[in-house]
Amino acid sequence: MDFFKRKFPILVVFVVGLLMIIAYYVPHKPFNQFEGGASMWYMIIRSFALVLAFTSLIRSHYLKIREGKLGWGYSLVMFLALIVTTVFGVLPYGKNNLFGTRSGTIYMWIFDYVNTPAAATVFSLLAFYIASAAYRAFRVRTIDATIMLIIAIIVMIGRVPWGEMFSEFMTSKISHHLVFIRLDRLTSFLLNYPTVAARRAVYIGIALATVSTSLRVILGVERTYMGSDE
Amino acid sequence: MKQYQHLYQHLLCACVLCWVFIMMPGMGGCPKDIEIIPPTDFKTMDTPSDAGGTLLLTWSRMPYDSPEIKYIIYRSESRDGPTTEVERLASDKNFASQMTQYFGFSRKNRNTHAYKVQPIWKMKTVGRRGTDGMWQESQERDYSVMTYFRIGVTDGKAIVMSPTVPSGVPVANWFRQDRANGLIILVAMFLFLIYYISMAQRNPNMFLRKIPGIDAVDEAVGRATEMGKPILYSTGYYDITELSTICSVNILAHVAKKVAQYDSRLIVPSKWPVAMTVCQEVVREAYINAGRPDAFNPNDIYFIAGEQYSYTIGVDSIMVRERPAANFFLGTFAAEALILAETGASTGAIQISGTDSIYQIPFFVVACDYCLIGEELYAASAYLARNPRLVGSLKSQDAGKLLLFLAFIIGTIMVTLGAFYPESEIFQVIRNFLTVR
Numbered sequence: 001m002d003f004f005k006r007k008f009p010i011l012v013v014f015v016v017g018l019l020m021i022i023a024y025y026v027p028h029k030p031f032n033q034f035e036g037g038a039s040m041w042y043m044i045i046r047s048f049a050l051v052l053a054f055t056s057l058i059r060s061h062y063l064k065i066r067e068g069k070l071g072w073g074y075s076l077v078m079f080l081a082l083i084v085t086t087v088f089g090v091l092p093y094g095k096n097n098l099f100g101t102r103s104g105t106i107y108m109w110i111f112d113y114v115n116t117p118a119a120a121t122v123f124s125l126l127a128f129y130i131a132s133a134a135y136r137a138f139r140v141r142t143i144d145a146t147i148m149l150i151i152a153i154i155v156m157i158g159r160v161p162w163g164e165m166f167s168e169f170m171t172s173k174i175s176h177h178l179v180f181i182r183l184d185r186l187t188s189f190l191l192n193y194p195t196v197a198a199r200r201a202v203y204i205g206i207a208l209a210t211v212s213t214s215l216r217v218i219l220g221v222e223r224t225y226m227g228s229d230e
Numbered sequence: 231m232k233q234y235q236h237l238y239q240h241l242l243c244a245c246v247l248c249w250v251f252i253m254m255p256g257m258g259g260c261p262k263d264i265e266i267i268p269p270t271d272f273k274t275m276d277t278p279s280d281a282g283g284t285l286l287l288t289w290s291r292m293p294y295d296s297p298e299i300k301y302i303i304y305r306s307e308s309r310d311g312p313t314t315e316v317e318r319l320a321s322d323k324n325f326a327s328q329m330t331q332y333f334g335f336s337r338k339n340r341n342t343h344a345y346k347v348q349p350i351w352k353m354k355t356v357g358r359r360g361t362d363g364m365w366q367e368s369q370e371r372d373y374s375v376m377t378y379f380r381i382g383v384t385d386g387k388a389i390v391m392s393p394t395v396p397s398g399v400p401v402a403n404w405f406r407q408d409r410a411n412g413l414i415i416l417v418a419m420f421l422f423l424i425y426y427i428s429m430a431q432r433n434p435n436m437f438l439r440k441i442p443g444i445d446a447v448d449e450a451v452g453r454a455t456e457m458g459k460p461i462l463y464s465t466g467y468y469d470i471t472e473l474s475t476i477c478s479v480n481i482l483a484h485v486a487k488k489v490a491q492y493d494s495r496l497i498v499p500s501k502w503p504v505a506m507t508v509c510q511e512v513v514r515e516a517y518i519n520a521g522r523p524d525a526f527n528p529n530d531i532y533f534i535a536g537e538q539y540s541y542t543i544g545v546d547s548i549m550v551r552e553r554p555a556a557n558f559f560l561g562t563f564a565a566e567a568l569i570l571a572e573t574g575a576s577t578g579a580i581q582i583s584g585t586d587s588i589y590q591i592p593f594f595v596v597a598c599d600y601c602l603i604g605e606e607l608y609a610a611s612a613y614l615a616r617n618p619r620l621v622g623s624l625k626s627q628d629a630g631k632l633l634l635f636l637a638f639i640i641g642t643i644m645v646t647l648g649a650f651y652p653e654s655e656i657f658q659v660i661r662n663f664l665t666v667r
Binding site: 021024025026027028029032042045046049050052053054056057059060063069070071074115118119122123125126129130132133134136137199202203204205206208209210211212213214215216217219221222224225226 | 279280281282402403404405406409412413415416419420423427469471473476477479480483484500502503504506507508512515529532533534536537538539540542543547551565568569571572586588591592593595596597603604605607608609611612615619620623624626627630631634
């Protein structure tokens with residue numbers, strides 16, 4: 001029993017991981033078909049897991065209603081939406097254009113005029129959250145925050161037409177020696193060199209960590225995902 | 231004297247016009263006086279390092295090459311069979327020197343045209359797909375047949391065909407030569423891993439750089455226990471197929487064990503069915519390992535929605551209604567990162583985040599108390615476990631960094647020298663080897 005619970009999964013991970021590494025370097029059959037095959041296996045497993053997820057969704061909302069938890073009314077809305085979309089989406093397409101998932105059906109109407117605007121609304125919240133996050137980040141408390149504030153001001157002004165016009169005015173009308181404060185060029189420099197350098201450092205770290213973690217998992221050194229690090 | 235002045239002016243104009251007429255064809259790149267003859271040395275070759283999907287066509291650079299002159303590639307199933315036009319190419323472009331991954335850096339490549347071409351494929355029906363009663367057959371490539379190629383050249387008026395009709399069938403190769411550099415890194419990392427694991431087993435107290443975000447896990451779980459409030463854990467936007475989600479699940483195992491020991495409550499809302507199932511199993515195992523299997527509640531690890539913003543709002547609603555004392559956002563996140571983190575911050579929860587999505591890191595840094603940046607997310611599980619094998623594997627990562635650092639120095643020198651000595655092949659070859667594909 002311990003073999004199937006502990007050793008067999010590690011063996012499966014090792015064999016599949018090794019095959020996927022080989023497939024990355026060998027474009028010949030049958031190795032080049034592994035990736036597609038693995039994706040198909042994943043889709044099959046996911047289809048089965050979808051039943052579990054559906055059960056979980058029903059159970060969690062049912063418990064909320066039964067226990068009268070805060071916001072239980074929204075769970076009722078969820079059940080209503082689930083029933084309506086399932087009925088209109090799954091029932092076979094007829095001449096009346098009511099059922100099915102084609103354009104013009106009730107299912108697509110719900111998707112276009114309820115789901116999409118709701119998602120867009122949530123996404124729009126981001127603008128306000130960015131403002132509040134920026135306020136918190138740019139409060140001048142430390143030297144680091146001050147540097148970040150100055151850089152942010154340069155980049156923000158440099159990225160709008162007004163910044164370019166201001167820079168143009170300073171260099172052409174006042175003095176050519178003020179070329180060093182051309183905010184548009186300074187912004188390009190900041191975005192193209194220091195930012196890219198920092199970003200690449202993070203990318204390289206992630207790439208190496210990916211290789212290292214993959215090897216840990218494939219070789220069975222990392223077993224925490226099985227609930228044990230022993 | 232004035233009449234001679236006019237004569238001089240006329241003579242000067244005539245000379246300038248003559249010079250312009252004589253030199254213009256050469257200046258404009260339009261060799262109108264050069265006869266258009268069929269391209270020579272027209273050949274096919276298999277594309278190296280591929281799965282057998284394409285062929286390479288090569289032919290010599292011709293004296294009339296210019297933007298106005300076009301090469302036309304045709305293909306057919308038989309030597310004398312009907313041909314179909316594949317592509318029209320400007321004759322001053324598409325040189326072998328631009329395809330260094332296939333032809334290397336030889337100087338003669340500048341005098342050879344090259345073009346990657348598809349052979350003729352036989353298709354097969356692989357299934358039928360239907361939506362709302364409308365069925366469509368889906369086809370995919372079965373095998374490629376012997377394909378014959380012809381090349382013609384045209385100045386827009388007439389087409390001159392080459393008599394040569396090369397043919398070929400693509401062959402699948404056994405090794406991706408262009409990825410050899412990656413293989414070397416992989417083998418080196420493997421060797422480093424073995425070496426440092428053996429080192430760590432001999433010396434279990436190897437130094438590890440502190441990760442404040444991970445050290446704060448105890449603090450966060452303890453705070454939630456003291457306040458009698460739950461802990462929220464999100465594994466991110468992607469499914470278990472992403473390595474970052476696997477790493478997040480690994481950290482979840484440690485967090486769940488702590489939660490079980492402190493007798494607190496852990497909520498794991500999930501966006502993916504498979505990730506949800508894995509999380510349930512991992513948390514169950516963690517509770518068993520902590521000796522508290524009775525405290526495990528599978529109803530606290532549940533599926534919310536598969537859609538991005540539905541999931542976001544679902545998690546936000548948990549934070550607003552249940553008021554968790556600690557929020558963990560570990561994994562790959564997209565636009566929802568700031569919405570989640572800001573909502574969590576507004577509820578006053580201690581927040582620990584970690585992501586490898588470079589564009590979300592600043593948001594998490596700003597809105598959370600602790601943030602694991604990039605590779606720290608991958609290292610966190612090993613850091614928490616303090617197992618000699620895992621600690622050794624972290625040290626191997628540092629050795630890999632040193633190796634890459636050396637590659638950067640060599641690459642920088644090669645690029646610099648290559649700019650000074652563009653004719654030298656060796657600098658280009660080393661630079662090409664260090665290029666990631």
